[in-house]
Amino acid sequence: MSDSVNRRTFLGQSAAAATAASFAAPAILSAANNAPSKKVTIGIMGMQRGLALAKTFGALDGVEIKYVCDTDDTRAANAAKTVEKATKKAPQAIGDFRKILDDKEVDALIVAAPNHWHSPATILGCSAGKNVYVEKPCSHNPKEGEMMVAAARKNKKAVQMGSQRRSSESIQEGIQKVKEGVIGDVYLARAFYESARGPIGTGKPAAVPSDLNYDLWQGPAPRQKYVDNLIHYNWHWFWKYGNGELGNNGVHSLDICRWGLDVDYPTRVVSSGGRYAYDDDQQTPDTQVVAYEFDGGKQITWQGTSCNRHKNDFVTFFGSKGTLIVGTSGGYRILDAKDKEIENTSGGQGMSEHAQNFIDAIRNNEPLNLNAEIEIGHKSTLLCHIGNIAHRTGRTMTCDPSNGHIQNDEEAMTFWTREYEPGWEPKV
Numbered sequence: 001m002s003d004s005v006n007r008r009t010f011l012g013q014s015a016a017a018a019t020a021a022s023f024a025a026p027a028i029l030s031a032a033n034n035a036p037s038k039k040v041t042i043g044i045m046g047m048q049r050g051l052a053l054a055k056t057f058g059a060l061d062g063v064e065i066k067y068v069c070d071t072d073d074t075r076a077a078n079a080a081k082t083v084e085k086a087t088k089k090a091p092q093a094i095g096d097f098r099k100i101l102d103d104k105e106v107d108a109l110i111v112a113a114p115n116h117w118h119s120p121a122t123i124l125g126c127s128a129g130k131n132v133y134v135e136k137p138c139s140h141n142p143k144e145g146e147m148m149v150a151a152a153r154k155n156k157k158a159v160q161m162g163s164q165r166r167s168s169e170s171i172q173e174g175i176q177k178v179k180e181g182v183i184g185d186v187y188l189a190r191a192f193y194e195s196a197r198g199p200i201g202t203g204k205p206a207a208v209p210s211d212l213n214y215d216l217w218q219g220p221a222p223r224q225k226y227v228d229n230l231i232h233y234n235w236h237w238f239w240k241y242g243n244g245e246l247g248n249n250g251v252h253s254l255d256i257c258r259w260g261l262d263v264d265y266p267t268r269v270v271s272s273g274g275r276y277a278y279d280d281d282q283q284t285p286d287t288q289v290v291a292y293e294f295d296g297g298k299q300i301t302w303q304g305t306s307c308n309r310h311k312n313d314f315v316t317f318f319g320s321k322g323t324l325i326v327g328t329s330g331g332y333r334i335l336d337a338k339d340k341e342i343e344n345t346s347g348g349q350g351m352s353e354h355a356q357n358f359i360d361a362i363r364n365n366e367p368l369n370l371n372a373e374i375e376i377g378h379k380s381t382l383l384c385h386i387g388n389i390a391h392r393t394g395r396t397m398t399c400d401p402s403n404g405h406i407q408n409d410e411e412a413m414t415f416w417t418r419e420y421e422p423g424w425e426p427k428v
Contacts, residue, residue, distance in 0.1 A: 040359050042108045043067035043100030045121060047079040048232055049135055050112035053162075054079065056355050057110065058087040063359060065089075066106060069097045071217040072209075072232070095213055097121060101128035107362055108158075111135060116241045119144030120220045120426040122159060122374075126151040127428075131158040131362050133355075136255075137247040137381040138374060142404070143417040145378035145385075150428045152374050158367035160358045161377025163255045165330070167354035170347020171256065174324060174332030178260040182334065184321030189261050191253030191302045192312035193245060197286070199278035200234045203227030220424040229281060237282040239392075244284030245304045247384040255372075255380035256315045256326055257300040264379050265404035266300075268293040269397040271390035277307035290387035295401050302387070379404075389415045 039062050044050045047070040058065050065083055068091045070076040080093035097113075100106055101124065109125040111118055111134040119139040125132040132152075138161045139145035152159040165171050178186055206228040208214045214226055221240050236242035258264070273288030286306040293299050303312070314328035322342075323335040330347035357371050370376075382404050389412050390397045398407045406412045420426075 038062065038363060039064055040107045040362055041066050041105050042110055043069060043097070043103070043106050044110040044112060045069045045097040045100070046111065046113035046117070046135075047072070047075045048112070050110065051079050051082060053110055053112055053133075053135075053355075054083050054091075055086055056351055057359075058083060059352070060356055060359055065091045066103070067092050067094055067100050069094045069100060071095055071213040073211040073213075075232075096216060098124075101125060101130060107131060108133060108358070112162075114217075114235050114241050115243055115247065116140045116221045116235075117219055119148050120424065122148050123151045123426045123428060126155040126157045126159065129155065129157070131358075131367070133160050133162065133358050134374075134377075135162040136251045136377070137243055137384055138377040139381055139385075140241075140243065141416060141418050142382055142385045144426065145381055147426060147428050149375050149378055152367070154428060156367055158358065158361040158370060159374035159377075160354070160361070160370045161372045161374060161381070162354070163252060163372045163377060163380065164349055164351045164354035165252060165256060165326075166259070166350065166371040166376070167357050168330045168347055168350030169353070170331045170345055171326055171350065173345065173347075174326055175256070175260050177332075177334070178317050178319075178324055179262065181319075182322075183317060183319030183324050186261060186317050186319040187298055188318040189257035189298075189300045190313075190316045190318070191250070191257050191300065192314065193249045193253060193302075193304045193306075194309050194312065195245075195249075195306050196309040197306045199280045200229050200237060200282055201280055203229035203281050218421065220420050220426065222419055222421050234282075237284045239283050242284065243384055244288070244388060245286070245306045246284075246288060246290065246302065246387050247381070250290075250302050250304055250387075251381055251384050253315050254300065254302055254383045255376075257302075257317075258380055258383065260315075260317050260324075260326075261294070261298050261300065263294040263296070263298055263300075265401050266292040266294050266383065266386065266399050267401050269383075269386045269390050269399065271387050273304075273391060284388075285391060288387075288391065290390070292383060292387070300383070385415075 041064045068079040076093040084090040108131040111121045118134050122132045122134045208226045236248050271290045273285040276287045288304045290302045313325045315326040317324045325333045330349045334343040336342050361369050393412050
C-alpha cells in the first residue's frame with residue numbers, strides 16, 4: 001500500500017452509500033476497563049492537533065504509539081522526541097500514513113491531519129482493517145460524511161469523532177437533566193465561539209520547504225502552487241482544505257446543542273456573515289450567525305466571532321421552566337424561570353475519557369459502543385456544512401429532515417461533494 005507515495009486509488013468498490021439507520025444514544029462512561037486486557041497499538045497522522053492526542057492516548061494504560069506521521073519531516077521528528085519523553089518509548093517518525101495501514105500490528109489510526117484528509121484517510125483506514133479516531137469536523141463535505149458511516153458499517157470498525165465533550169461526565173449529566181425536563185420543554189439552544197485571530201495577509205508564491213512533502217499534504221485536494229501563508233494552520237480558512245470557524249470550532253457546540261435537543265437533521269438553515277475584520281486572503285467568514293430549525297418546534301443558533309473575544313456562554317438551553325448552560329471546559333449551571341441560579345456543577349472537558357472510550361470499544365470489539373460514533377459525528381458535522389453552504393450561496397436552505405439533503409436547489413447541492421485530484425477519489 002505504501003508503494004505509491006504521490007497518488008493512489010482508494011481501496012474497495014464504489015458504493016452509493018447513504019447514512020445508516022440511527023443508533024441509540026451514546027454510551028455513558030463507567031469506571032470499567034481501567035485495567036487493559038490487551039495492548040492497543042496506534043499510529044497518529046498529523047502532528048499539530050495530533051501531538052496533543054499523542055500525549056492523551058500515550059497516557060492510557062496498555063496503549064502503544066508505534067507511529068507519528070506528518071508530511072513535514074521536521075514536525076514528525078520533533079513529535080517522536082516529545083512522545084518518547086512522555087511515554088518512555090520512541091515511536092517511528094514517518095511521512096506517509098499508509099505505512100501505518102500496512103502494519104498488521106496496528107489496531108487504530110488517529111486522523112488529525114487537515115480537514116480535507118479526514119474522510120479519505122478514515123475510509124482508507126477502515127478498508128485496511130483499522131479502527132479510526134478522526135478529529136472534528138469528521139468530513140470536508142456532506143457526501144464524505146455519508147461515506148464514512150458506510151465504511152464503518154461495511155468493515156465493522158469503531159470510528160469515533162473527536163468531539164470529546166460527549167465523554168465529559170459533567171456534561172453527560174447536564175444533558176441528561178435537559179432530557180429529563182428539569183428546565184421544562186426545551187425548544188432553543190444557543191451556541192457561541194469567540195477568538196482573537198489576526199490577519200493572514202496575502203500569500204506569495206514560494207519554494208516548497210525542503211522538509212515538506214507538499215504533494216502528499218494536498219492528497220485528495222486538487223493541486224495548486226505553494227504559497228507562503230497556507231501551511232500549517234491557515235488552510236482552515238480556505239474552502240479547498242478547511243471549513244471555516246463553523247467547522248473548526250462550531251462543530252463542538254453544535255454537537256452539544258443537537259444532543260440536548262434530541263434532533264438529527266434540520267428542515268431550514270439560514271446564515272449571515274462575512275469576512276469583516278481584515279482584508280486578506282481568508283475565504284471563510286470571521287463573523288457568522290447560523291440558525292437551524294427542526295421538526296417539533298426546535299431551533300439551534302450558532303454565533304462565531306473569530307476576531308473578537310467578547311465572552312458568551314458556550315451552549316445555553318432554553319426551556320419553559322428555566323435555562324441550562326454548559327461550559328466550554330465542562331460543567332453546567334441551571335437557572336430557574338426567574339433567572340436565578342439554582343445549581344452549579346463543575347467538571348472537565350472529557351478528553352482522556354473520550355480516548356479511553358475509543359480504546360475500550362476496540363478491546364471489547366464493540367464498534368458501536370462509542371460516545372461520538374461516526375454517525376453521531378456526521379450528523380453534527382453536517383450542520384456545519386449546511387450552514388456554510390447557506391453562506392456561500394446566500395440563500396435559505398430547505399432540507400429533508402430524514403437525511404439533511406438540500407431540497408429544490410441544484411446549485412447548493414453541488415457543494416454536497418467536492419472535486420478531487422484524479423486518482424484520489426475516496427471509495428467504500
